[in-house]
Amino acid sequence: MEAGIFITGTDTGIGKTVVTAGLVAALQQQGYNIGAMKPFQSGAVESNGRLLAPDLEFLLKTTELVADGYDLMNPVRLKPPLAPSVAAEVEGVEVDIDEVESAYNSLQQQYQSLIVEGAGGLMVPLAENFLIPDLIKLFSLPVVVVARPNLGTINHTVLTVKVARQLGLEIIGVIINGLKEEEAGLAEETNPELIEELVDIPVLGIVPYREAIGDDPEEVDLGKLIIENVDLEPVIEYLD
Known part of the structure; x- marks a missing residue:
């Protein structure tokens, strides 16, 4: 991997x-040379004649x-806030997976390791016959799943x-x-243990809600x- x-x-x-x-941020604070990648951003916004990726701007x-x-x-x-494959079709553009892979390989040369963020959930289509799992396999990375805390999770x-x-x-x-x-x-209290029991993987942590993250993210030490x-120990095992 x-x-x-x-x-x-x-x-x-x-x-x-x-x-x-x-x-x-946490790994940088601990001395790791960590890069990040958001390969696909739908819902991009135009600013001063340039198209920006909100998720990357947050990073x-x-x-x-x-x-x-x-x-x-x-x-x-x-631009369209849709699944990337649909957004590309609406815009009349073709997603070049080779370009995405080339960008990933370039970043891998610059950093000790990368944290790559997907788009939406696991089964989101990114291009024709190419979904998030295909991207994960292309990059050969292990996965951390982010989940919400409440009923239904x-x-x-x-x-x-x-x-x-x-x-x-x-x-x-x-x-x-x-x-x-x-x-x-009770749902929030019992969900982590049930998830671990049902799928036999650890819940690595529970991150509390901080309202300031949405209002002024620079004021929060993420x-x-x-x-x-x-x-972080299970994550650090995959950084070298």
Whole structure:
């Protein structure tokens, strides 16, 4: 396997980017030369005549990553907030997987290891006959699954892990993200143990919700948040 990990999720909008940025920041704080990649960004926004990737912009604000190599970190940017394959069809462009692989290989030469963030959930189509699992296999990376904390997450997480395994992917563990501690009930308390029992992989940590992340992400030390709430040892095993 390559040095690094791939971040996927049980759904869209569950904080994969927050977890990705937090892991990058945490590992940078511990002295690792960590790079990041968001190969596919739909819902890109235009600013000053340039198309920007919101997820990559968040990473640049909250980690020590710099904008040099922007097109390597995010080779595919599409405006429609749709599955990348659909967004590309709407825009009338063809996704070049070879270009994505070339960008990945270039980044691998620059960093000790990479944290790569997917798009949406596990079975999102990126190009014709090319889904997220195909990208993970192309990059030869193990997977961390990001899940939400509340009711329904057991079903989504178990399905994601079981399908990933059936497709031959290696799963490191699950990170539960966005726990609102003041609202947590019995479901939030029991979900982690049940997930571990049902799929026999560890829940690496539970990341609490922080409202400031959405309002002013630069004011939140995401690295510290991850270090305090996530077991990084299983991830570090895949960095060299």
